[in-house]
Amino acid sequence: MRFRRSPAATADTDVAEPGRGIELRGVGHRYGDRVVLEGIDLQLTEPRVGVIGANGSGKSTFARLLNGLVLPTQGQVLVDGLDTRTQVRAVRRRVGFVFQDPDAQIVHPTVAEDVAYGLENQGVPPDERAARVAEALERYGLAGHADHPAHLLSGGQKQLLAIAGVLVMQPARVVFDEPTTLLDLVNARRVAELIAGLEQQVVVVTHHLDLLDGFDRVLVVDGGRVVEDAPPGPAVAAYRTLAERR
Amino acid sequence: MTLALYVPVASPVHRLPAGVKLLCLAALAVLLFARPTPAVAGAALVGTLVVGLGAARLPVAVLARQAWALRWFLLVLFVVHALTADVVSGAHTVLRLLTLVLAAAVVTATTRVSEMVRVVELLGAPLRLVGGRPERVGLLFAMALRFVPVLIERADRIRAAQAARGGAPRGLRALRTTVAPLLVQLLQMAHDVSEALDARGADDVPVRRPGGA
Ligand SMILES: Nc1ncnc2c1ncn2[C@@H]1O[C@H](COP(=O)(O)OP(=O)(O)O)[C@@H](O)[C@H]1O
Ligand SMILES: [Mg+2]
Numbered sequence: 001m002r003f004r005r006s007p008a009a010t011a012d013t014d015v016a017e018p019g020r021g022i023e024l025r026g027v028g029h030r031y032g033d034r035v036v037l038e039g040i041d042l043q044l045t046e047p048r049v050g051v052i053g054a055n056g057s058g059k060s061t062f063a064r065l066l067n068g069l070v071l072p073t074q075g076q077v078l079v080d081g082l083d084t085r086t087q088v089r090a091v092r093r094r095v096g097f098v099f100q101d102p103d104a105q106i107v108h109p110t111v112a113e114d115v116a117y118g119l120e121n122q123g124v125p126p127d128e129r130a131a132r133v134a135e136a137l138e139r140y141g142l143a144g145h146a147d148h149p150a151h152l153l154s155g156g157q158k159q160l161l162a163i164a165g166v167l168v169m170q171p172a173r174v175v176f177d178e179p180t181t182l183l184d185l186v187n188a189r190r191v192a193e194l195i196a197g198l199e200q201q202v203v204v205v206t207h208h209l210d211l212l213d214g215f216d217r218v219l220v221v222d223g224g225r226v227v228e229d230a231p232p233g234p235a236v237a238a239y240r241t242l243a244e245r246r
Numbered sequence: 247m248t249l250a251l252y253v254p255v256a257s258p259v260h261r262l263p264a265g266v267k268l269l270c271l272a273a274l275a276v277l278l279f280a281r282p283t284p285a286v287a288g289a290a291l292v293g294t295l296v297v298g299l300g301a302a303r304l305p306v307a308v309l310a311r312q313a314w315a316l317r318w319f320l321l322v323l324f325v326v327h328a329l330t331a332d333v334v335s336g337a338h339t340v341l342r343l344l345t346l347v348l349a350a351a352v353v354t355a356t357t358r359v360s361e362m363v364r365v366v367e368l369l370g371a372p373l374r375l376v377g378g379r380p381e382r383v384g385l386l387f388a389m390a391l392r393f394v395p396v397l398i399e400r401a402d403r404i405r406a407a408q409a410a411r412g413g414a415p416r417g418l419r420a421l422r423t424t425v426a427p428l429l430v431q432l433l434q435m436a437h438d439v440s441e442a443l444d445a446r447g448a449d450d451v452p453v454r455r456p457g458g459a
Binding site: 089 | 251252254358359360381385388389391392395396399435438439441442443444445446447448449450
């Protein structure tokens with residue numbers, strides 16, 4: 001065993017209460033004196049949650065709050081009862097995050113090595129690591145590319161690699177911030193199918209509204225507030241009305 | 247860009263520990279400069295080719311690319327030596343350098359980056375005594391290899407975008423007009439990458455203190 005877990009890290013997982021999902025209590029966020037989000041009270045327990053809204057409305061900030069990449073300047077964000085402010089490591093182990101641009105999240109030069117990266121951080125022993133990496137590459141259609149340089153992959157393959165690198169860590173929940181925005185239709189559909197097949201709870205920020213088919217709950221963000229919270233049909237309708245009024 | 251990356255082949259050279267290969271490379275460099283005779287350099291070049299193309303079964307193109315990338319540099323080196331000393335010493339210098347570059351290419355093409363990173367971490371192990379983290383040095387090394395091609399691609403994209411709008415600056419001016427937007431993009435990317443590292447648990451690794459406490 002290469003890394004020893006600190007006693008504190010073990011305690012973190014002991015107090016987690018998985019049934020509670022993601023809770024935001026009176027959450028607001030400001031960058032400097034610029035208010036980006038305010039007055040958000042939500043409990044997200046549904047398996048499929050979508051987030052839509054105009055550019056600059058605060059969606060990415062909202063998404064980053066959910067795994068402690070951004071800490072609320074007001075209120076509290078809890079994941080399974082763990083506060084992102086005080087237990088950020090435990091929170092990040094439970095909440096995976098996939099970004100829009102795969103180029104920024106692939107940090108190793110070759111495919112298999114990049115997938116292994118998160119497992120190394122978790123101190124997974126080499127044998128188990130190799131097995132899990134191989135399984136992830138197989139599952140996400142990258143099996144033939146284990147030793148390929150990441151920069152020679154297509155855009156769609158890069159995004160699959162980025163997703164594999166997150167899912168191999170087996171987080172209980174995964175947040176996606178515009179995962180299909182940079183992809184063509186074929187690759188966007190592959191990623192959509194991949195997301196649909198996940199057993200984890202999923203929160204997806206997207207402009208591709210058809211990604212939300214079959215979702216349980218969709219939040220519409222506008223000017224830093226959640227202005228609609230409904231199933232996909234009504235939520236998308238509300239979003240369209242908002243856009244037309246601009 | 248000519249980063250000779252790993253070429254997956256099942257060969258005995260591939261299976262050698264990365265540390266051993268790096269040691270051989272270092273020994274070769276020392277030999278080439280401690281015994282600067284054409285016979286030694288010639289033998290070293292033949293040896294490198296036998297190991298690279300024979301034992302490791304690397305495609306000729308992998309090594310040819312490396313030599314080709316250095317053609318101007320080697321040519322200038324040759325001319326300078328030929329003018330200041332003589333043609334034989336020019337050829338000899340070029341031969342030594344070429345041998346070393348090819349040997350380095352054989353090592354990188356037969357060694358996974360992760361193994362190389364492990365060696366870098368091992369060499370950085372003493373850092374731990376002063377509270378440093380050798381894993382970080384290894385990661386830095388891997389990320390450098392990962393992001394050089396990304397950087398080049400972004401620079402190309404900027405140049406293409408400028409060309410699309412009729413700008414086709416050359417020479418120094420091109421450098422200036424590319425560098426500013428590239429820098430802006432790189433700063434943004436550095437921020438994104440740091441977030442991604444966080445999200446993937448870069449800080450999750452419990453810090454090991456000396457004595458293992
Ligand atoms: N790190 C930051 N510093 C300052 N302002 C920011 C930062 N990140 C985002 N913003 C601003 O906050 C607002 C919301 O941004 P963001 O959450 O990225 O929205 P969205 O993802 O919906 O486009 C935008 O006006 C953006 O300019
Ligand atoms: Mg965004």
